[in-house]
Amino acid sequence: MNWDSFAAFIDMGGRGAFVWGSYGVTLALIVAELWALSRRRRDTLHRLLRLQQLDTDRSAT
């Protein structure tokens, strides 16, 4: 076991800002990418469905 306490774990031998700055930004960007992906899928489907409906309306008239 490397850590005597939770505080020691956070402190990372005095280098906590660098270590957690690395892991934190990595986590944040991964979450952001996953969020953007699910949004993209939804937006694409909405947009393409509307385009399709516009095409059908146009060919009906």
Next chain:
Amino acid sequence: MNLFKFSSPQTFYSLAGTLAPVFGVIAAVLATVGLYISFFAAPTDAVQGEVYRIIFIHVPAAWMSMVIYLAMAFWSAIGLGLGTRLSFYMAKALAPTGALFCFLALWTGALWGRPTWGTYWAWDARMTSQLLLLFLYFGHIALTNAIEDARRADKAGAIIALVGAVNIPIIYFSVKWWNTLHQGSSINLTKSSMASTMLIGMLIMALAAWAYSIAVTLVRVRSIILERERRTDWAAAEIRLQGAKA
């Protein structure tokens, strides 16, 4: 099995839908194990103390940024050579995730450089060529989005991917070819200068990055396939079905 079957966007669309969650789960499991090793199993480094733990993200991210660019170049070459639309979709789907890992390699490198070398950044060959890689990713994304004619956009993107691939061996060998602030590689195929727990942790994190990249690329390529194939009967039916639910 006929592999050419999967070059059809329709077949690949459903295959990607099946495989993406599988790779997602693999990535989550590997990342959990990898993080456990990174913080609890791997010992404190005798020279660097705890800050070396950045390596478990830094090296996998840097590797991934190079591998993804090579994969983009590969698909671009196939697309240009065989005229397969799906190859260009794959190249386009890979780019944002490649850019993400490239940025993370630079970011974690800066945060690691400051306490160990005394600087966030130096214009040495390794860092400069890695920064160039980030701009190549941005260039690919911007160019393929800016050109309205989709087929021309595909070709322009393919050219950036193929020409830019020259930069990958430059990044990889820069620490050998030039006298860089960045250290040489700690591991290669025949020997390693790292403690084995550290090495295993790093390799597991690298595999997690692979699985993650495959999963997100497959999800992204499904949106691209629908956009580009929307006039085909199967895609139109899929859009009607899924669009009503979304």
